[in-house]
Amino acid sequence: MARRRSAELSVFRRLAVSSLALLCVLLSFSAGHSRSLPREALVAAVFDGDTILLDSGDKVRYLGIDAPEPAHDGEPxxxxxxEAEAANAAMVLHRRVTLEYDREKRDRFGRLLAYVFTMDGRCVNAELxxxxxxxxxxxxxxxxxxxxFLSRQRDAMAEGRGMWGACPVRQESYYILNRRSLVFHRPSCELGRNTSARNRLRLETRREALERGFRPCRVCKP
Structure with a gap:
């Protein structure tokens, strides 16, 4: 009986130690995760119109916007x-900013997804x-x-600001929209043609697609 009680006590102690170790790991992970979401930082570099590097080493992708892509991987x-990169740099480069987060904290590349604010309270995402x-x-x-954000885009489009007045686009007779991905395509785009009937929507103008919050396909670039 004594040996059995001793064995039970030994098992209980091992379980207690294991539980304590697991708790420490979870607390450590939680603390590390919290530290990975800076609330204020200095912008060390600007990569393009929607991506920056903080002095903490974190790369940040502006949440809710997409700036024109710079040349990369052989693509022009x-x-x-x-102009987008220059506008972004003028607001944040070598300046302190504050960051706020939403439902998703990181993208598939590990970059932080954030609303970025200047120290005088302007939302850089919305300003761009x-x-x-x-x-x-x-x-x-x-x-x-x-x-x-969509309201700010509609205003910029209506007044032809920035890219909306400077960048010519070849118009199509109609566009294919995907209700699920919120992406729109040219009629000739394979990605658009493969959109399921359930998610497929057709609009006659590019402007209407943009005003409703759809974004251009990065392959066919409507």
């Missing part, structure tokens, strides 16, 4: 890419949309500033 730069240096990038479920 999109129209207005240089309003000046025509970026377009909305909406996913489902929509982020909390989606309607505010």
């Amino acid at each position: 730069a999109d129209c207005y890419a240089r 949309l309003g000046s025509g240096h970026a377009r909305v990038f909406t996913t489902l479920p929509r982020h909390r500033l989606a309607e505010r």
Whole structure:
């Protein structure tokens, strides 16, 4: 009986130690995860119109917007890419910013997804949309500033600011939209033609697609 009680006590102690070790690991992970979401930082570098590097070493992708792509991997730069990068740098490079987060904290590349604010309270994401240096990038479920961002884009489009007045686009007779991905395509785009009937929507103008919050396909670039 004594040996059995001793064995039971030994098992209990091992379980207690294991549980304590697991708790420590979880607490350590939680603390590390919290530290990985900076709330204020200095911008050390600007990569393009929607991506920056913080002095903490974190790369940040502006949430809810998409700026024209610079040249990379043998592909030429999109129209207005240089201007978008310059506009972004003018607001944040070598300056302190604050960051706020939404439902998704990181993208598939490990970059932080954030709303970035200047120290005087301007939302850089929204400013770039309003000046025509970026377009909305909406996913489902929509982020909390989606309607505010779309309103800024509509204003920029209506007044022909930035890319909306500077970048010519070959128009199509109609466009194929995907209700699930919120991407729209040219009629000739294979990705658009492969959209399921359930998610497929057709609109006659590019402008209407953009005003409703859809974003251009990065392959066919409508």
